[in-house]
Amino acid sequence: MDMKNDSIVKVNGLVKKFPIGSAGYFTALKGIDLTISEGEFTGLVGPSGSGKTTFLNIVGTLDKPTHGQVRVLNKNVENLIPAQAAQLRKEEMGFIFQSFNLLPVYTVFENVEFPLLLLNIHSDERKKRVMESLEWLGLTSKVNSRPAQLSGGECQRVAIARAMVKRPKLVLADEPTANLDAENSHNILKTMVKLNKELNTCFVFATHDEKVIGYLRRIIHLEDGSIAQDTRVQNPDSQQEK
Amino acid sequence: MLKTRECRILILNKKNKFMKLLKLVYRNLVGNGLKTWLNVFVLSLSFVLIIFMQALLQGWDRQAMRDTVKWEIADGQYWSSKYDPFDPFMLDSAATPFPQQLNNDFETGQIEPVLILSGTIYPSGRSMSVMMKGIRPEQKLLELPTHLLKNDDDSTDIPAIIGTGMSHQSGLKENDVVTLRWRDVNGTFEAQDIRIVGVFKTFVPAVDIGQIWLPLETLQHMTLNPDKATILIKSKEVAQASIEGWNFKDVNELTKTLKETLRSKMIGQSIFYIIFLLLALLAIFDTQTLAIFNRQREIGTLVALGMTKKEVMSLFTLEGTLNAVLAVILGAIYGVPLFIYYAVNGIPMPSSSGDFGLAIADKIYPAFPPKLIIGTIVFIILITALVSYLPARKIAKMKSTDAIRGKIQ
Numbered sequence: 001m002d003m004k005n006d007s008i009v010k011v012n013g014l015v016k017k018f019p020i021g022s023a024g025y026f027t028a029l030k031g032i033d034l035t036i037s038e039g040e041f042t043g044l045v046g047p048s049g050s051g052k053t054t055f056l057n058i059v060g061t062l063d064k065p066t067h068g069q070v071r072v073l074n075k076n077v078e079n080l081i082p083a084q085a086a087q088l089r090k091e092e093m094g095f096i097f098q099s100f101n102l103l104p105v106y107t108v109f110e111n112v113e114f115p116l117l118l119l120n121i122h123s124d125e126r127k128k129r130v131m132e133s134l135e136w137l138g139l140t141s142k143v144n145s146r147p148a149q150l151s152g153g154e155c156q157r158v159a160i161a162r163a164m165v166k167r168p169k170l171v172l173a174d175e176p177t178a179n180l181d182a183e184n185s186h187n188i189l190k191t192m193v194k195l196n197k198e199l200n201t202c203f204v205f206a207t208h209d210e211k212v213i214g215y216l217r218r219i220i221h222l223e224d225g226s227i228a229q230d231t232r233v234q235n236p237d238s239q240q241e242k
Numbered sequence: 243m244l245k246t247r248e249c250r251i252l253i254l255n256k257k258n259k260f261m262k263l264l265k266l267v268y269r270n271l272v273g274n275g276l277k278t279w280l281n282v283f284v285l286s287l288s289f290v291l292i293i294f295m296q297a298l299l300q301g302w303d304r305q306a307m308r309d310t311v312k313w314e315i316a317d318g319q320y321w322s323s324k325y326d327p328f329d330p331f332m333l334d335s336a337a338t339p340f341p342q343q344l345n346n347d348f349e350t351g352q353i354e355p356v357l358i359l360s361g362t363i364y365p366s367g368r369s370m371s372v373m374m375k376g377i378r379p380e381q382k383l384l385e386l387p388t389h390l391l392k393n394d395d396d397s398t399d400i401p402a403i404i405g406t407g408m409s410h411q412s413g414l415k416e417n418d419v420v421t422l423r424w425r426d427v428n429g430t431f432e433a434q435d436i437r438i439v440g441v442f443k444t445f446v447p448a449v450d451i452g453q454i455w456l457p458l459e460t461l462q463h464m465t466l467n468p469d470k471a472t473i474l475i476k477s478k479e480v481a482q483a484s485i486e487g488w489n490f491k492d493v494n495e496l497t498k499t500l501k502e503t504l505r506s507k508m509i510g511q512s513i514f515y516i517i518f519l520l521l522a523l524l525a526i527f528d529t530q531t532l533a534i535f536n537r538q539r540e541i542g543t544l545v546a547l548g549m550t551k552k553e554v555m556s557l558f559t560l561e562g563t564l565n566a567v568l569a570v571i572l573g574a575i576y577g578v579p580l581f582i583y584y585a586v587n588g589i590p591m592p593s594s595s596g597d598f599g600l601a602i603a604d605k606i607y608p609a610f611p612p613k614l615i616i617g618t619i620v621f622i623i624l625i626t627a628l629v630s631y632l633p634a635r636k637i638a639k640m641k642s643t644d645a646i647r648g649k650i651q
Contacts, residue, residue: 053643057643060546062545062546062642062643062646063642063643082550082551082552083550086545086548086549086550086553087548089545089546089547089548090547090548090549091548095543095546095547097543097546097646099539099647099648101539101540101542101543101546101646102543103540103543104273104540105269105270105272105273105274106269106273110269114547115547115548117262117265117266118262118547118548118549119548120262162547
């Protein structure tokens with residue numbers, strides 16, 4: 001396969017169909033061709049049902065394509081067995097969800113530490129990296145708090161810290177600002193832009209939030225399961241605000 | 243060499259994975275707070291109760307066996323081949339001449355003949371069938387206080403001893419005189435007064451209820467059965483021998499009915515604590531099933547963070563199982579002092595407990611053999627693991643993408 005060295009995601013002819021009862025299928029993705037490179041700050045934009053989340057799920061190895069090739073971090077997703085897919089997610093990917101998806105009985109520290117525990121990293125190193133992540137996100141005062149004691153914005157910052165703590169090459173964020181107010185949304189997005197720049201982490205968003213779109217350097221418009229437009233933005237809001 | 247190294251790495255990886263799961267499980271359990279401790283407490287109660295009930299039954303079993311051996315069986319018995327304890331009509335004809343080959347053992351007190359015949363007493367003007375048992379007053383093989391049967395005074399009454407159960411049944415007390423009627427070997431009815439020279443306390447109904455113990459020679463003389471016996475009690479000092487006309491019954495055979503009765507009582511008692519255990523397991527099952535439904539978003543998140551569904555299943559199963567481990571620890575904290583107290587002081591039994599028809603002492607001392615404790619712990623942990631695993635299997639069928647959004651119904 002012809003692939004640039006810096007490409008993180010390369011998709012050829014991706015089709016995803018979901019069965020609907022016994023009648024037939026709903027086609028969520030209709031032959032997507034796309035390459036996402038290292039360090040990109042990209043968003044899949046479109047209305048509900050356009051296939052944004054489905055695309056993210058397949059790239060995140062949480063779902064399998066019906067047809068087509070999906071190569072993520074030099075691994076063909078369609079051929080991965082569950083353990084290999086889990087390994088890829090564990091080592092190379094970070095996820096940020098709309099509803100934060102923090103583990104409710106864990107403290108902030110434990111939530112952020114969790115991915116490092118799965119990687120069997122030594123406790124001293126874990127502690128160092130968790131504190132570093134919490135510092136980036138300005139959460140050092142909330143170390144021992146539980147998610148129920150935090151605001152929505154703080155929860156999403158914890159989720160970002162958890163996604164970033166293992167320094168992944170790829171972060172997939174599904175509607176990360178949908179449950180946040182405008183101020184928190186901007187704060188979160190600025191943090192992600194900063195992390196993207198400092199750590200060269202590739203961010204891929206699925207969103208229809210105008211605030212997020214304003215920060216993207218590449219906007220891929222999805223409509224009815226196909227790419228309608230793929231635009232590179234020279235001076236996004238995020239750059240200007242910086 | 244390479245294979246050994248690979249094996250070692252594999253084992254280390256497995257160990258690391260398990261330790262990692264254990265750490266996560268611990269955090270989840272501690273994080274669940276009161277819910278965890280309620281489950282653990284209920285489970286610990288069933289641990290303690292099961293062990294205690296089993297220990298009580300084992301203690302009772304041991305005590306009953308020990309008493310039966312001491313009071314009735316010694317090291318086994320030779321039964322006259324005509325003797326059938328379940329056929330009262332044949333009882334009188336079961337008396338058999340004492341075998342010559344055991345004369346030496348008889349003289350040294352290593353074999354004690356017992357003559358068993360039927361009779362009737364008339365306490366307070368009513369008739370009551372009894373089993374007359376003749377035994378040598380100087381015997382040492384059984385705990386029976388037969389020395390009281392030595393007729394040292396000039397009384398013409400036949401001395402007799404009875405147990406407290408028989409005393410209660412017949413209303414006879416020490417020094418009471420009662421008429422005893424019997425038939426001799428020719429079928430002729432005879433009657434004479436007997437004097438109760440002693441009332442002994444025993445927990446073995448077989449030597450008490452409906453029994454009157456008389457001096458062997460007197461009974462032989464009364465019934466015209468000289469040198470005859472129905473059973474021969476053996477001391478452990480003498481070896482078992484094959485004797486014509488006599489069948490040897492060892493301790494196991496003689497306690498078979500007792501053991502079966504105890505076993506059936508154990509099964510009856512078990513129902514009580516099985517119900518209790520089921521309640522505890524239901525609480526675990528319910529918690530697990532609810533947890534898997536309520537925590538589907540968490541399950542999806544764990545998968546997204548890099549755990550396989552199999553690992554998440556193990557996590558939930560281990561979480562449920564660890565409830566049992568914590569229950570063992572909690573149960574030990576309050577259970578062990580309780581066990582020690584009762585093992586030392588015993589449990590008083592109600593005075594009517596003898597009506598069971600079984601050997602029940604005033605106090606039963608529960609027995610806590612390690613096999614019982616370890617067996618119960620392992621059994622409950624395994625059952626809890628199974629109960630935790632069953633709902634966890636649902637995780638394998640979950641769609642991670644739906645689970646993350648909490649969309650599974």
